Amino acid sequence: MRFSAIASFSWFLFGAAFASGEESRSTCDELAFILPNSTFYPEAPAYNASISSYPFLQLRLHPSCIIRPKSARDVSQAISVLKDSNCTRFAVKGGGHNANAGFNNIQNGVTIDMQSLNDVEVARGDKVVRVSAGALWQKVYDTAEKRNLTVLGGRIGVVGTAGFLTGGGISFFSPEHGWACDAVVNFEVVLASGEIVNANATSQPDLYAALKGGQSNFGIVTRFDLKAFPATTIWGGRTVYHPNATIPLLTAFTEFKSGEYDPYAAGWVTVRYNHTAATFNPVSIMWYTKPAQKPGALKSILEVKPQIMNGRVEAPVSEHTRNASRMVVADPKRTIWATTSFSISPTIVHRIHALWKEVVPEVAKQYAYAKPVAEITFQALPAPPRNGTSPNSLGFTAAETPEKDLVFLQIIFTFDDEAATEGFEEALKDFLKLIEGLAKDEGVLHRYKYLNFAASFQDPLASYGQEQKDTLREVAEKYDPEGVFQKQVPGGFKLF
Template identity: 25%
Template sequence: MAFPNIVASWYTTFSLMLLATATSFSPAATRACSALKHSFPTKTFSPKDDDYTLAYNHSWSKTCVLPPTCVFEPTTAQDVSTALKIVEKFAAHFAVRSGGHMPVPGAASIQDGVLISLSKIDQVDLNPDGTATIGTGLRWFEVYEELSKQGLAVAGGRFGDVGVGGLLLGGGVSHFGPQYGWSANCVTRYEIVLAGGRVLDVTKESSPDLFWALKGGLNNYGIVTRFTLKTFPLTDVYGGAVIYDPSRFDDFVKAVAFYSTPEGGMSDSLSAIEPVMAFVPSSGLIQGGTFLFHQGSDAAPSSLANFTAIPANQSDASVRSYPSFVNDTLTPEFNSYASRQLYFTVSLKACPQSVFLVNNTFAPMAFSSALLKKVSGFTTTINHQPMPLSWIEAAQAAGGDTLDLDPAAGPFIIVGISSFWDNAEDDDAVFSFHKVATKAIVTAAEKEGLNYPFLYVNDADPVQKPFQFYGKGKSLPKMRTIAKKYDPAGVFHTLQHGIWSLF
């Protein structure tokens, strides 16, 4: 495959920013940081402070680590309120980071401005009505560990190291999604800091428009500091990571395909899979593996039988507590902060043909590229996330959301394309491959009538336009109207360094 020559490309720009050492900052950012340091001397870090690098560098992918003018680490919503007033006063640019798990340049980072790191807003409180209020700076393993002490769980992230805020504001794929819908559908209250520093409690009754907009609208409306979620009784689960021998790859693909049929495991609302097909162009290696999940203590769930029937090279699948499952099944590669990483996403109708189409389109493109074979440390993967009809129906029953998927369109599969590599000079090559491969999959799917017009924002790249597909195009105008109502000056669209603006 020949890659297009990208002149002054978006990825090159960010790569150069990453490689550069900032020696001077804009007057606006410098003044804002000075004011923050004066008001919060122990919570504001500049390049001369020992904690500065530690505070800004904790992002999952090295493609999205940028050195800010300063880092501000609030502990309360009132801290955030004061900081926003300062930022607005000096018209300084800023970025907001929860867990830092989005692997694209510009996500939760900024080169010349204030990085508001929410990692210290980290409390979990159980409320009298059985809901749990969760700080946005927590990671999901911390949430599960704390709630498990009370015998409870929430429909949060599938991997413990993922941050609370980003997952919930993007919708949220959960192991419990077939029962409860998107993780955001389980949120009953938001504590948010609006432009101008106003702190607002948002519920379906108090602010129904904003309550709806926050379910999938990311941080386009303000800075959410706490989420209140419905809880449910914690049970043991069966699951773990399973890796197959390359000789079993075809069997693995067939198991994924069968799971996507009505009689397959997808119809079991207690089950979930996260199958990954990995390709290494430099060596020609193809390998399959999956995370298996089933709620309850059944050690041989029938919905996962096609996977457990394949002899595995490695497997830690067993009956265990949910916190143990989330924490212990992370592979070193997934939990690594050492490499450069990139996502793209597409969606297809749920059926075996879609699984085969994606694999048969993607694999030849990866292996035919002479350029990819030269990219140091390069591995590219396809991840299939089956979204059963019960998921879409549960989201609707919970009151809906900005994603607003139509049950009549049937179940679908979120296909995530992700790659790992070592060096910034290869960013353009990887980005180009993702872009071309994604287009090829969509084109093939459209030709076969298998395309599902939806992009899951938490798995997307900034050049993709997820909001345009929400509600078949009907959500975005409403989302923009709500943003103008709560942020009339456009602070979160002019000063905030984000990647998916509504405008």
């Protein structure tokens, strides 16, 4: 597998700097001495519960031990031990939803599982929701709604807060309010030195901006303070169409993206191919955040016929996220995905779909034993920060309008058998080349790659632009001068 090859290369590159399984077990013993109630070995029920909590099977690696900190101080103590070992590799798990193997767990080494650090509280006179980094979005919404509040967060309840926010984050309310990371008013962060700092608009503002898109390169976030706003119901959900409706649905999505911008319309359009059943199924999952004005710009998408199932409801955000979670956790499988972005045109969505539809059955046929399902999903990007608000690190200027102009594509394979992993990864690379070739041909290809949907072989940090990546490197050198998060954390997208 590709990750194994990367790990082998990293061992060659850094030599003895990376610990063997025996050395990592020695580090585990030291961690167990310092954090005896938070360190778990493979024979412990808590260890096995942590491994089984990963939603995708390829993520269920087996570290030498798992640390489940209960406070920022616990994280600080663990980082100090890991840094002093100078060789033990480690990973950090928030919700564990990133599909790239090795990004949130590790084979041998140490995994810091944040799930015990999951407090959620409303503070500052109902203006802020404080979220510990191990909390899942379902708990955040359930807690906030008790005070008639909500936040910019994930659209699936079982997704974790930490990776979502530090990768940018697209919310139900993003068309109106922008990236979810831009609603973070403060990050509590444990640095490689073990120091616990707060990063916000006035304290460590460079780190504050870097964490909004730069993910795991600077430290471990232990708490997010999120801007709260009044909770409302939203209208929408899943609509499944007959296969004959695919072209009309893609036409309606193109018109939606090309027409007048509607800040209350959110969601995506997917075409799904089930190789075992030999069927293509078009689906829209769309929401309107001002139910009294529905369906707004969604009208043409939601009126496409024929429809097989209409699951649209008006409900609190928490109900929508709970419904979405049921589909994610029902039947764990292996999955890999990749992403690219392009400007909308009258033909680009149709051309991408036609190419994918022609090729994907042949790809799936080669690995029929793995019972593959393939998807392509089209959706919009949020707006960058404007009006003098604090910057993020995603690379868009305040003058750009990605929310109006751009579409990002997610290409997915879901399957049963590990033996098919390498083949589907190569297929993802081939699809990206073909699809980006079409976009280049039309002059609509955009550099941006959404980090939370990027494959391990992509470089989303480079897609922010060279100037932004250089700035992120400077911040990483400042707050982690010894490169602990570059060298000892093999997973994630790196700056060096």
